[in-house]
Amino acid sequence: MQGVWTPESVRAAEQRLFEQVAEPTVMRRAAWAVAVHCARLLRDATGGVPGRHVTLLVGAGNNGGDALWAGAFLRRRGVGVTAVLLVPERAHAEGLAALRRAGGGVVEAEGAGADTSGIGAEAVEALDRADLVVDGIVGLSAHSGLRPTAAELVRRVEVPVLAVDLPSGVDPTTGTEDGVVVDADVTVTFGGLRACHVLGAGATRAGEIVVADIGLDDHWGRPDLLMLDAEDVGAVWPVPAPDDDKYSQGVVGVAAGSATYPGAAVLTSGAAVAATSGMVRYAGPAADVVRSARPEVVATGSVGDAGRVQAWSVGPGIGTGGSGREVLVRVLESGVPVIADADAITLLAEDSSVWDARDPDTPLVLTPHAGEFSRLAGDPGTDRVAAARSAAERFDATVLLKGHSTVVAAPDGRVLVNAFAHAWPATAGSGDVLTGLIGALLASDLDPLIACASAAYVHSVAAEIAATGGHTVPGAPARDGSAGSPAGASPLLAALPDAISTVRSTVGT
Numbered sequence: 001m002q003g004v005w006t007p008e009s010v011r012a013a014e015q016r017l018f019e020q021v022a023e024p025t026v027m028r029r030a031a032w033a034v035a036v037h038c039a040r041l042l043r044d045a046t047g048g049v050p051g052r053h054v055t056l057l058v059g060a061g062n063n064g065g066d067a068l069w070a071g072a073f074l075r076r077r078g079v080g081v082t083a084v085l086l087v088p089e090r091a092h093a094e095g096l097a098a099l100r101r102a103g104g105g106v107v108e109a110e111g112a113g114a115d116t117s118g119i120g121a122e123a124v125e126a127l128d129r130a131d132l133v134v135d136g137i138v139g140l141s142a143h144s145g146l147r148p149t150a151a152e153l154v155r156r157v158e159v160p161v162l163a164v165d166l167p168s169g170v171d172p173t174t175g176t177e178d179g180v181v182v183d184a185d186v187t188v189t190f191g192g193l194r195a196c197h198v199l200g201a202g203a204t205r206a207g208e209i210v211v212a213d214i215g216l217d218d219h220w221g222r223p224d225l226l227m228l229d230a231e232d233v234g235a236v237w238p239v240p241a242p243d244d245d246k247y248s249q250g251v252v253g254v255a256a257g258s259a260t261y262p263g264a265a266v267l268t269s270g271a272a273v274a275a276t277s278g279m280v281r282y283a284g285p286a287a288d289v290v291r292s293a294r295p296e297v298v299a300t301g302s303v304g305d306a307g308r309v310q311a312w313s314v315g316p317g318i319g320t321g322g323s324g325r326e327v328l329v330r331v332l333e334s335g336v337p338v339i340a341d342a343d344a345i346t347l348l349a350e351d352s353s354v355w356d357a358r359d360p361d362t363p364l365v366l367t368p369h370a371g372e373f374s375r376l377a378g379d380p381g382t383d384r385v386a387a388a389r390s391a392a393e394r395f396d397a398t399v400l401l402k403g404h405s406t407v408v409a410a411p412d413g414r415v416l417v418n419a420f421a422h423a424w425p426a427t428a429g430s431g432d433v434l435t436g437l438i439g440a441l442l443a444s445d446l447d448p449l450i451a452c453a454s455a456a457y458v459h460s461v462a463a464e465i466a467a468t469g470g471h472t473v474p475g476a477p478a479r480d481g482s483a484g485s486p487a488g489a490s491p492l493l494a495a496l497p498d499a500i501s502t503v504r505s506t507v508g509t
């Protein structure tokens with residue numbers, strides 16, 4: 001499990017570190033790591049380091065300071081370095097002096113010979129000469145989008161980019177982008193992940209993320225967000241022991257689909273079957289179709305006839321009319337954990353009396369996409385973590401908010417993030433698969449927060465397998481969005497066993 005921190009928490013940890021180690025020493029540690037990875041990128045891109053050229057884009061704060069110091073270190077390895085200063089009078093003084101001492105060049109972004117875009121001739125030249133650009137425009141203190149000159153410089157970059165701390169233009173707290181954003185090949189950050197590395201566009205714009213040690217390890221407070229890795233998911237995923245029978249991993253009930261639209265019933269039940277070795281019961285008008293598609297499912301016509309289950313997956317394809325409402329009410333009053341998705345969320349949003357059926361002592365999971373979330377709790381806005389957290393508290397439910405990155409909030413305030421890009425609404429039926437997975441994990445008695453995040457993780461791995469026919473790192477889906485374009489929900493469903501065994505294979509490795 002990896003911790004993730006907001007800018008405020010990073011600053012608090014830094015302050016504690018500064019009580020023991022002088023701030024300039026810490027900055028030089030950070031810059032050293034930046035220089036080491038610049039050299040690596042130069043080698044990868046050009047085959048060597050000495051004689052190559054690095055251009056630093058330097059903003060008004062310590063982020064620019066890191067870049068300037070890194071430039072000074074690179075000079076000692078024979079690299080040509082030019083700093084392009086965005087705000088010359090506020091460039092980090094010690095860093096600038098160090099670069100100059102080391103023989104680095106310094107030019108102004110808006111210097112002489114500016115073209116119509118306002119960029120000076122020397123800055124244009126520096127970008128043309130570069131084998132690598134270092135983004136030291138702005139870091140943790142960024143607010144709103146890049147200013148015009150910075151945006152114009154970024155637009156002109158045509159070589160690999162190493163971002164210091166975070167890709168400039170991305171909001172440090174929410175990861176959202178506003179206008180031009182640095183598209184980094186590598187981001188070197190310090191001591192631990194920041195929220196923008198795992199949320200929104202930031203998760204993909206950052207490229208490869210390197211967490212450099214600058215001595216912060218003993219100074220962190222509790223992480224603001226957590227992220228599961230393949231091994232965490234593999235370790236909690238229920239596997240049958242030799243003496244288990246079909247009941248011991250829990251029985252999940254699926255209330256989904258209709259006679260006219262049986263697809264949701266088949267996808268949700270199929271995912272539940274693939275998830276664990278527990279038993280799956282289906283209750284609804286698509287019983288015949290489910291029975292023939294998945295003979296291992298015990299299918300009946302209504303929730304009342306289904307027999308005992310340890311959790312219900314409800315919602316996909318049940319409709320938002322009277323019969324859908326009836327199904328949802330029966331499930332909510334059954335006294336077992338419920339995962340409510342799709343039409344069930346719309347029903348909960350539109351008819352507050354449905355909530356009266358809920359047994360307050362049993363866990364409820366809601367898995368809205370942005371549109372469903374808006375109906376339920378209002379526009380999530382750019383701070384999706386805050387939105388999910390407050391909805392979880394308000395509804396006393398675990399809320400999984402689908403989006404570019406998936407955020408899961410528990411009613412007690414814990415938040416888990418799945419950073420892998422996902423095109424949820426673009427793939428019909430992909431949400432149904434998740435609903436089945438979560439139901440099966442709830443039935444096996446996993447903590448709803450862990451159940452949701454684990455299901456989302458396996459769903460991403462399966463999407464990756466379905467989209468690419470494989471995956472490069474065992475158990476780790478791509479961050480670049482390729483997991484977001486699976487061929488469809490059926491290949492996604494078919495890839496679940498492979499995804500689960502891939503994730504499980506990482507345990508203890």
Ligand SMILES: NC(=O)C1=CN([C@@H]2O[C@H](COP(=O)(O)OP(=O)(O)OC[C@H]3O[C@@H](n4cnc5c(N)ncnc54)[C@H](O)[C@@H]3O)[C@@H](O)[C@H]2O)[C@@H](O)CC1
Nearest residue numbers: 027030060061062063138139140141142143145146147165
């Ligand atoms: N405090 C320290 O000594 C350390 C800080 N570190 C670095 O320091 C950074 C934070 O430094 P600062 O707090 O000085 O601030 P930044 O360097 O993030 O930002 C500096 C200034 O940029 C301007 N700015 C804000 N938004 C902008 C935008 N959208 N477009 C253009 N300019 C904008 C603002 O005037 C802001 O004060 C971290 O991200 C990290 O890179 C590291 O060196 C580790 C140690």
Ligand SMILES: [K+]
Nearest residue numbers: 135138164166
């Ligand atoms: K940056």
